[in-house]
Amino acid sequence: MSFVTILYAAMFYFAAAILFIGLAYRVYEYAKIPAPLKIPTPPAPMTQKGVAIRIFREVVFFESLFSATKWTWLFSWIFHLALLLAAFRHLKYFTDPVWFWVSFELVQVAGHYAAYLMLAGLLGLLARRVFVDRVRYISSPSDYLILVLIIAIAGSGLMMKWFPSDILAIKLFFVGLLTFNFSELPSDVVLLIHLSLVIALMIIFPYSKLLHAPGLFFSPTRNQVDNARSKRHVANWAKRMESTK
Amino acid sequence: MASKFETPQVRKFPIIPKLENSATSHLSPFKSKEEFQSSLGYPGELVENWQEKAIDKMGDLLGKYRSLRVYLDSCIQCGACTDKCHYYQGTKDPNNMPVGRQNLMRSVYRRYFTLPGKYFPKLVGAKDLTKEVLDDWYSYYHQCSQCRRCAVFCPIGIDTAEISMAAREVMDSIGVGQKYCNEIIGKVHKIGNNLGLPEPALADTLEGLEEDVLDDTEIDVKFPLDVKDSEVLLVTPSADFFAEPHVDGLIGYAKVFHQAGISWTLSSHASEAANFGMFIGSYDNMKKLAMRIREAALELNVKRIVFGECGHAWRVAYSFLNTLAGPFDFLDPRYPVPQHICEITNGLIDQNVLNFDKSANDDMTLTYHDSCNVARASSMGGIMGGQFTIPRKIIQTVANNFYDMDDETIKEKTYCCGGGGGLLTDDLMELRVKGALPRMEALKHLIEEKGVTHMAAICAICKSQFSKVFQYYDLELDQIVSLHQLVSNALIMNKKEV
Ligand code: SF4
Numbered sequence: 001m002s003f004v005t006i007l008y009a010a011m012f013y014f015a016a017a018i019l020f021i022g023l024a025y026r027v028y029e030y031a032k033i034p035a036p037l038k039i040p041t042p043p044a045p046m047t048q049k050g051v052a053i054r055i056f057r058e059v060v061f062f063e064s065l066f067s068a069t070k071w072t073w074l075f076s077w078i079f080h081l082a083l084l085l086a087a088f089r090h091l092k093y094f095t096d097p098v099w100f101w102v103s104f105e106l107v108q109v110a111g112h113y114a115a116y117l118m119l120a121g122l123l124g125l126l127a128r129r130v131f132v133d134r135v136r137y138i139s140s141p142s143d144y145l146i147l148v149l150i151i152a153i154a155g156s157g158l159m160m161k162w163f164p165s166d167i168l169a170i171k172l173f174f175v176g177l178l179t180f181n182f183s184e185l186p187s188d189v190v191l192l193i194h195l196s197l198v199i200a201l202m203i204i205f206p207y208s209k210l211l212h213a214p215g216l217f218f219s220p221t222r223n224q225v226d227n228a229r230s231k232r233h234v235a236n237w238a239k240r241m242e243s244t245k
Numbered sequence: 246m247a248s249k250f251e252t253p254q255v256r257k258f259p260i261i262p263k264l265e266n267s268a269t270s271h272l273s274p275f276k277s278k279e280e281f282q283s284s285l286g287y288p289g290e291l292v293e294n295w296q297e298k299a300i301d302k303m304g305d306l307l308g309k310y311r312s313l314r315v316y317l318d319s320c321i322q323c324g325a326c327t328d329k330c331h332y333y334q335g336t337k338d339p340n341n342m343p344v345g346r347q348n349l350m351r352s353v354y355r356r357y358f359t360l361p362g363k364y365f366p367k368l369v370g371a372k373d374l375t376k377e378v379l380d381d382w383y384s385y386y387h388q389c390s391q392c393r394r395c396a397v398f399c400p401i402g403i404d405t406a407e408i409s410m411a412a413r414e415v416m417d418s419i420g421v422g423q424k425y426c427n428e429i430i431g432k433v434h435k436i437g438n439n440l441g442l443p444e445p446a447l448a449d450t451l452e453g454l455e456e457d458v459l460d461d462t463e464i465d466v467k468f469p470l471d472v473k474d475s476e477v478l479l480v481t482p483s484a485d486f487f488a489e490p491h492v493d494g495l496i497g498y499a500k501v502f503h504q505a506g507i508s509w510t511l512s513s514h515a516s517e518a519a520n521f522g523m524f525i526g527s528y529d530n531m532k533k534l535a536m537r538i539r540e541a542a543l544e545l546n547v548k549r550i551v552f553g554e555c556g557h558a559w560r561v562a563y564s565f566l567n568t569l570a571g572p573f574d575f576l577d578p579r580y581p582v583p584q585h586i587c588e589i590t591n592g593l594i595d596q597n598v599l600n601f602d603k604s605a606n607d608d609m610t611l612t613y614h615d616s617c618n619v620a621r622a623s624s625m626g627g628i629m630g631g632q633f634t635i636p637r638k639i640i641q642t643v644a645n646n647f648y649d650m651d652d653e654t655i656k657e658k659t660y661c662c663g664g665g666g667g668l669l670t671d672d673l674m675e676l677r678v679k680g681a682l683p684r685m686e687a688l689k690h691l692i693e694e695k696g697v698t699h700m701a702a703i704c705a706i707c708k709s710q711f712s713k714v715f716q717y718y719d720l721e722l723d724q725i726v727s728l729h730q731l732v733s734n735a736l737i738m739n740k741k742e743v
């Protein structure tokens with residue numbers, strides 16, 4: 001086992017632990033904290049099914065953002081879509097045998113071009129942050145850094161087209177991590193940069209605004225049913241104040 | 246007009262203003278005095294170890310309100326909300342951008358409650374809770390009317406109102422309270438309504454109203470107070486008892502009840518629909534205020550509870566009352582608890598119980614202002630969007646000339662009047678005038694295009710606010726009307742019942 005392989009294996013385990021345990025802990029916290037009052041915003045669904053549809057539309061189409069600002073919507077929707085497509089393409093490195101739909105030509109090609117789309121979306125978002133005075137005002141260094149980090153991930157991933165690594169070896173490495181059947185990671189510079197950046201992203205995820213991903217599902221203005229008049233909604237901590245009258 | 250500030254210019258096409266740092270940092274409402282603080286259970290002045298106490302209180306609230314925790318964590322700083330607040334549009338102050346306002350608390354949250362904020366404060370914009378930060382909190386969390394317009398547009402649904410309520414609660418807990426809200430809550434606890442109007446004075450006022458209506462219509466419309474075994478307990482904002490145009494709305498409710506033959510009563514114990522406990526984010530105070538209504542309903546042995554025209558009161562009533570003061574299993578189960586007066590009138594219209602002479606409102610060309618708390622924090626009629634359709638339907642049933650303002654400024658996207666959320670106080674007049682800008686623009690455009698003369702509303706705060714700020718925008722104060730004033734004008738009354 002080369003030093004690089006051991007180092008990256010260790011880093012990936014560490015990052016994955018932070019990402020999954022961290023996220024699970026956040027979700028646990030969010031779920032545990034009560035929402036003591038009904039605060040859904042209109043159009044507020046009157047059934048649980050309506051809520052599911054509402055959240056679906058927010059997650060898939062970014063509906064509220066669309067009604068707020070078309071440019072931000074366009075850039076961020078493109079970015080997130082591309083992220084999804086790229087993730088699909090990358091599944092081939094983790095599944096053995098590769099899931100049948102991942103191996104489709106379409107998924108692989110789309111995943112490749114997604115990198116360009118992703119860059120376009122991210123650069124648009126970055127431009128907005130830099131050039132729109134209101135957005136510049138609210139941006140802290142970490143807001144720029146996260147964008148730059150993801151731009152660098154997409155960029156380094158794309159670079160591998162020109163600085164290719166042994167794809168089979170990469171796959172063996174990752175499948176090895178998942179099955180504890182370790183195998184060498186090629187030590188090509190572009191690949192290692194790409195992977196290091198991904199590791200960084202995994203680590204900051206549960207400590208940053210990337211928490212907007214689970215956050216959306218726990219947002220009371222979006223996930224509550226509008227039924228306050230027919231159903232009481234008393235939080236545990238408010239029970240001590242309950243009247244007997 | 247003698248004012249130390251300039252009324253913002255009404256723009257032909259609303260464009261997003263450029264930032265002006267600290268444009269309204271000088272605006273802070275008067276602080277609450279010791280006696281009012283203590284009657285609400287808060288310290289009278291800034292406590293000694295306030296920093297520690299404030300952080301403790303924040304921790305407490307973070308564990309009690311999922312909204313607060315999730316919203317402080319989840320903001321992407323995407324900027325989608327930045328231009329959505331009427332106070333930002335009117336003042337240009339970046340701290341009045343919803344996310345700017347949130348960040349005042351978020352930076353403190355990050356510093357004390359998150360790992361990156363503890364170790365890399367600069368990187369993530371985390372800040373110590375200093376006296377300057379506290380002053381900014383006091384200023385800008387009292388420049389938010391908790392109207393939730395920002396929450397409609399945010400991709401995550403982040404509701405700045407939740408954050409400003411929490412901030413006010415934290416400040417109250419360390420002895421920094423706002424005079425206007427806390428004095429009023431004190432009065433309700435003590436006397437029963439926002440105005441501190443005691444029972445005899447209230448009885449007097451209602452008697453006067455009966456005489457007025459009798460003179461006007463020759464019909465003996467009653468305004469009952471504390472009448473046991475009535476069908477309906479009407480809970481209405483105390484402004485309805487004397488302020489213009491509120492009182493004309495109250496006359497409207499009375500006529501509707503009279504005409505429909507529904508027995509009703511007001512209560513001297515619960516002579517106030519408003520619940521300022523919400524504005525200061527205090528569950529305890531909100532609950533105490535809500536309990537008066539339950540007590541009155543029990544005491545008077547009524548079958549239903551109906552709320553008059555009041556925006557935030559309807560929010561508390563529709564969305565919180567059952568939770569705070571329920572279960573209301575002693576009331577008639579055929580009706581939702583509580584009901585809105587518009588639901589009553591609307592139902593009676595549908596049953597053809599009421600007849601109208603629409604031409605009675607022909608001297609007016611009307612539009613309708615969706616009050617933020619009705620539009621964005623409640624509903625009506627048990628249908629999605631009922632809070633938009635029902636009031637409009639009533640107006641169109643009782644009046645001939647009606648137009649809506651621009652789509653971007655009505656229904657769920659409505660603009661606050663500029664005086665909600667506990668800001669309807671003279672010490673914030675500059676903010677109120679500036680915050681009214683987007684609504685004034687939409688109204689003035691409609692006046693130009695369609696010759697609209699009057700705007701109807703179903704919120705006591707909106708009505709008071711408009712009748713005050715209209716003059717700054719060259720409008721007459723009587724151009725704001727109560728919705729049930731229109732009903733009252735057009736309702737055909739049965740004379741033979743006299
Ligand atoms: S729209 Fe929502 S996520 Fe975006 S900056 Fe405003 S509060 Fe944050």
Ligand code: SF4
Binds near residue numbers: 330342346389391661
């Ligand atoms: S709740 Fe209303 S007043 Fe407060 S920040 Fe949002 S838009 Fe502005």
